[in-house]
Amino acid sequence: MTIGLEHYLFVSVLLFAIGFFGVLLRKNTLVVFMCLELMLSAAILALIAFSRYNTTPGAPLMEGNLFVLFIIAIAACEVAVGLAIIVALWRRHQTVELDEITELKH
Amino acid sequence: MREILFHFFAALTIVPAFFVATSRKPVNAAMNMMVSFVGLAALFVLLETYFLAILQILVYAGAIVVLFLFIIMLIDAGSSPHPRLLRFLASLAAFALMVFAGYYLVFGGGAGPFAEITAEAPGYLSRTFGVSLFTTYLLPFQMTGFMLLIAMVGVIVLSRRFESDETGGEQ
Numbered sequence: 069m070t071i072g073l074e075h076y077l078f079v080s081v082l083l084f085a086i087g088f089f090g091v092l093l094r095k096n097t098l099v100v101f102m103c104l105e106l107m108l109s110a111a112i113l114a115l116i117a118f119s120r121y122n123t124t125p126g127a128p129l130m131e132g133n134l135f136v137l138f139i140i141a142i143a144a145c146e147v148a149v150g151l152a153i154i155v156a157l158w159r160r161h162q163t164v165e166l167d168e169i170t171e172l173k174h
Numbered sequence: 175m176r177e178i179l180f181h182f183f184a185a186l187t188i189v190p191a192f193f194v195a196t197s198r199k200p201v202n203a204a205m206n207m208m209v210s211f212v213g214l215a216a217l218f219v220l221l222e223t224y225f226l227a228i229l230q231i232l233v234y235a236g237a238i239v240v241l242f243l244f245i246i247m248l249i250d251a252g253s254s255p256h257p258r259l260l261r262f263l264a265s266l267a268a269f270a271l272m273v274f275a276g277y278y279l280v281f282g283g284g285a286g287p288f289a290e291i292t293a294e295a296p297g298y299l300s301r302t303f304g305v306s307l308f309t310t311y312l313l314p315f316q317m318t319g320f321m322l323l324i325a326m327v328g329v330i331v332l333s334r335r336f337e338s339d340e341t342g343g344e345q
Contacts (some may be wrong), residue, residue, distance in 0.1 A: 087191070140226075
């Protein structure tokens, strides 16, 4: 049995579904944020797998890989800003549980 | 050999990811996330994109997980209570639905046109990367650098202590 594109894509599907499951299940803001990172890395895996399996001898397709490079840079920005927001939230409310943060609701 | 390695590293990616979603302490979740990212980097090596595998280890398993651990240490989140049964079942149903839909989408159509690797990976991968990054994709590259600067300024502004925080906060 050779490992085809669909095996990598199924790993990507599983990783994305687990991230989605965590976002729905958990109420701790930090863990929800970690699950968002998992979903982002699932997208990265799919892009790299497509890029590798589409490589032809004449023209090495690098677009998928370059896309991933930009995604990693943007993910780093996103984590920095998101964690700063979480720290600001903690400073104001002394909690990171999503159930207890209802300021915008009322 | 390649198949065994693929299955091993796929399990190394998926199983800790599941513990990220279910473990009650954020510290355990962060540690599991690091293992999951290392497994993902190993999958990148199997796909012969060595540069991105190293970048994944450096940025994700290094910087991002350490940042998470630092914030967990700073705000002392403690362990979460068990989620309610109804929410757990609903989340599990959504998870199962996504996995089954993904399974039929990925495996249902039989072998597609890209089922096999037909060509060698380009040699000098980092060089190919650099050339396309600094010729075709120069503008996005510069914009990414500018966005990192914006993120840095934004984080400084967000983490500044405002006057209104001590007085109860009107705004």
